[in-house]
Amino acid sequence: GQNIDQPTEMTATEGAIVQINCTYQTSGFNGLFWYQQHAGEAPTFLSYNVLDGLEEKGRFSSFLSRSKGYSYLLLKELQMKDSASYLCAVLDSNYQLIWGAGTKLIIKP
Amino acid sequence: GAVVSQHPSRVICKSGTSVKIECRSLDFQATTMFWYRQFPKQSLMLMATSNEGSKATYEQGVEKDKFLINHASLTLSTLTVTSAHPEDSSFYICSATAIDSSYNEQFFGPGTRLTVL
Numbered sequence: 001g002q003n004i005d006q007p008t009e010m011t012a013t014e015g016a017i018v019q020i021n022c023t024y025q026t027s028g029f030n031g032l033f034w035y036q037q038h039a040g041e042a043p044t045f046l047s048y049n050v051l052d053g054l055e056e057k058g059r060f061s062s063f064l065s066r067s068k069g070y071s072y073l074l075l076k077e078l079q080m081k082d083s084a085s086y087l088c089a090v091l092d093s094n095y096q097l098i099w100g101a102g103t104k105l106i107i108k109p
Numbered sequence: 110g111a112v113v114s115q116h117p118s119r120v121i122c123k124s125g126t127s128v129k130i131e132c133r134s135l136d137f138q139a140t141t142m143f144w145y146r147q148f149p150k151q152s153l154m155l156m157a158t159s160n161e162g163s164k165a166t167y168e169q170g171v172e173k174d175k176f177l178i179n180h181a182s183l184t185l186s187t188l189t190v191t192s193a194h195p196e197d198s199s200f201y202i203c204s205a206t207a208i209d210s211s212y213n214e215q216f217f218g219p220g221t222r223l224t225v226l
Contacts, residue, residue, distance in 0.1 A: 030212075030213070031212050031213075033214070033215075035217075040200075040220075040222075041219065041220065042202045042204075042217040042218055042219050042220040043153070043202075043217050044217065045214055045215075045216070048212055048214060050212065087152065087153070091212075091213060095213055096155075096158075097143075097155070097213075097215060099152050099153050099155075100152065101151070101152040102152050
């Protein structure tokens with residue numbers, strides 16, 4: 001079966017750095033997405049990785065290792081507004097998006 | 110760019126009535142539109158995938174006669190929840206992929222919160 005694992009909840013301090021991990025087992029791979037979802041709102045796109053390595057975009061970076069079936073989202077200089085759920089999703093061989101359950105990130109002052 | 114709208118944003122209805130939710134891609138043409146349902150504190154659950162002019166593909170366990178999807182054009186898809194019951198109360202979100210997308214990124218609408226009394 002297809003499976004995506006990410007921690008249910010994480011807590012971090014304002015101004016710090018946090019890394020949210022995602023491991024996946026899917027039938028084929030056509031890219032991995034990270035989305036941010038604030039409570040009561042729809043997801044918004046953060047990043048896309050299809051090749052191994054690190055993609056940096058401002059305070060957010062996303063890393064992919066296809067051989068390990070592993071990705072992480074790195075958030076730097078955390079702000080209170082970063083409190084949200086972060087969803088990892090993989091595009092499988094049929095170009096169907098397989099979603100993780102999301103990681104709820106709590107930022108404390 | 111790549112804005113998706115949904116209407117209504119919130120709806121409360123009586124049990125047994127039907128509710129229609131519209132999803133529009135405002136500034137791009139959508140190859141495919143997706144309908145998701147999300148219960149509190151749970152992840153997104155894909156209900157169906159629709160392409161313009163063809164029948165929607167429903168996920169296992171989703172009743173196609175209860176959740177009617179019409180994808181009339183490259184910018185509009187509608188989801189009708191027929192004979193709604195309290196257990197249908199949920200957050201319904203649509204998304205769309207653009208025709209000229211390089212990696213099938215999904216752009217999400219703001220969601221519709223349905224409450225069935």
